Amino acid sequence: MVGRLVIIGGGMAAGRLLEALADAGSDWKVTLINAEPRGTYNRIMLSPVLAGEKSYPEIVTHDDAWYRARGVACHFGARVTGIDRAAQTVTLASGTAIGYDRLVIATGAMPLIPPMPGADLEGVIAYRDLEDTERMMGLGAGTRAVVIGGGLLGLEAAAGMASRGVSVTVVHRNSHLLDRQLDPAAAGLLQRDLEARGIRVLTSAMTQEIRGEAGQARALVLEDGTELPCDLLVMAAGIRPNIALAEAAGLECARGILVDAQMRSSDPAILAIGECIEFDGQTFGLVAPVFDHALVAADTLLGRRTAYAIKEVSAKLKVTGCDLFSAGDFADLPGRHEIVLNDPLRRRYRRLVIENDRIIGIVLYGDTADGTWFFNMMRDGTEIAPLRDTLIFGPAYQPEQAA
Numbered sequence: 001m002v003g004r005l006v007i008i009g010g011g012m013a014a015g016r017l018l019e020a021l022a023d024a025g026s027d028w029k030v031t032l033i034n035a036e037p038r039g040t041y042n043r044i045m046l047s048p049v050l051a052g053e054k055s056y057p058e059i060v061t062h063d064d065a066w067y068r069a070r071g072v073a074c075h076f077g078a079r080v081t082g083i084d085r086a087a088q089t090v091t092l093a094s095g096t097a098i099g100y101d102r103l104v105i106a107t108g109a110m111p112l113i114p115p116m117p118g119a120d121l122e123g124v125i126a127y128r129d130l131e132d133t134e135r136m137m138g139l140g141a142g143t144r145a146v147v148i149g150g151g152l153l154g155l156e157a158a159a160g161m162a163s164r165g166v167s168v169t170v171v172h173r174n175s176h177l178l179d180r181q182l183d184p185a186a187a188g189l190l191q192r193d194l195e196a197r198g199i200r201v202l203t204s205a206m207t208q209e210i211r212g213e214a215g216q217a218r219a220l221v222l223e224d225g226t227e228l229p230c231d232l233l234v235m236a237a238g239i240r241p242n243i244a245l246a247e248a249a250g251l252e253c254a255r256g257i258l259v260d261a262q263m264r265s266s267d268p269a270i271l272a273i274g275e276c277i278e279f280d281g282q283t284f285g286l287v288a289p290v291f292d293h294a295l296v297a298a299d300t301l302l303g304r305r306t307a308y309a310i311k312e313v314s315a316k317l318k319v320t321g322c323d324l325f326s327a328g329d330f331a332d333l334p335g336r337h338e339i340v341l342n343d344p345l346r347r348r349y350r351r352l353v354i355e356n357d358r359i360i361g362i363v364l365y366g367d368t369a370d371g372t373w374f375f376n377m378m379r380d381g382t383e384i385a386p387l388r389d390t391l392i393f394g395p396a397y398q399p400e401q402a403a
């Protein structure tokens with residue numbers, strides 16, 4: 001008998017899994033169920049779509065023909081509402097039940113909506129999918145938007161809308177933008193670059209309520225009484241793994257669905273991958289690890305034993321003209337020191353955090369061309385003592401063998 005494989009969620013993890021199974025010529029008879037009314041697209045490219053640099057068709061990675069050619073049965077615009085582990089079925093909102101021999105949960109993450117009066121008003125959105133992107137694209141020039149959250153997602157939303165002539169204010173609760181990636185000096189350069197595009201940035205700003213009129217959000221009110229009028233309010237305050245289905249089915253969960261190194265949940269018939277999982281105490285929010293989960297899950301489904309291991313990842317801000325590269329650990333702890341290059345006139349900033357003669361943190365702003373070189377040294381644990389004097393200038397300034 002050919003096994004029935006059901007995948008819940010048609011996002012980036014599921015897309016990579018399907019590719020790996022197809023490449024291996026697997027015999028699984030696959031059913032893909034996605035709540036979004038479409039198959040996989042490159043979600044990270046929604047920001048270039050918002051900024052008008054790409055169109056949606058250009059970021060589709062798996063179209064109907066792709067699924068057809070590989071015999072994948074698709075249910076798009078269909079939400080799974082329950083998993084019956086004893087009967088090995090999933091139930092769709094329509095009531096249809098679909099049987100499985102193996103199930104993969106790839107439900108991604110949910111935007112965090114900070115509890116606040118008015119958060120349920122019309123005109124309050126998250127930034128997660130094509131529909132959210134289209135809402136922002138639909139704002140006309142001269143309209144006003146407020147973005148809550150000065151992280152990567154919030155800034156990409158803000159820059160995209162600003163490039164369309166929307167008057168945008170970013171409200172960030174911490175003292176500097178991108179505080180998980182940047183130190184205050186680099187964040188200051190970024191803030192000035194964003195302000196030069198007409199984006200207003202308020203840091204150390206605590207939100208109080210969203211004021212509405214006839215059910216529509218009209219203004220964000222801060223704790224100090226500042227009122228920020230808006231036509232659209234975008235919440236970009238973080239994400240949390242989407243585990244509701246798994247929890248209801250009695251799978252072991254902590255912050256995410258707990259999986260082992262083969263991506264198996266506490267039920268051997270059910271695997272989980274992507275932003276919905278937790279492995280070794282960690283949850284995930286970038287696409288590189290999510291793809292690794294998918295490849296390991298494919299091996300498990302193919303009867304190969306591969307073990308997942310967490311790798312270093314780097315982050316970039318996808319705002320044209322604001323080049324930023326960040327990776328590693330920036331916590332200020334004893335035994336660590338920094339090498340910094342700060343050239344505000346050339347809008348160039350580099351900071352390396354060093355521990356035990358190894359790079360453990362990297363921030364580059366302005367000129368990020370050497371990011372991969374530093375990142376590889378960090379990943380490989382390269383000893384930097386012989387390069388220390390010129391390290392910060394990058395590979396072009398190193399003896400040939402080191403560069």
Ligand SMILES: Cc1cc2nc3c(=O)[nH]c(=O)nc-3n(C[C@H](O)[C@H](O)[C@H](O)COP(=O)(O)OP(=O)(O)OC[C@H]3O[C@@H](n4cnc5c(N)ncnc54)[C@H](O)[C@@H]3O)c2cc1C
Nearest residue numbers: 009011012013035036043044079080107108274275286287
């Ligand atoms: C605007 C934006 C920009 C980003 N930029 C970057 C970047 O530059 N670099 C980077 O590394 N990462 C970036 N990310 C993060 C990256 O997109 C995610 O890490 C990745 O998409 C996670 O893949 P996933 O498959 O786990 O979840 P998703 O891609 O979110 O897919 C989950 C899918 O499951 C579906 N689903 C959920 N519940 C159900 C259900 N009950 N039934 C059926 N279907 C369900 C959802 O509708 C969704 O389609 C960005 C994210 C966004 C939103």
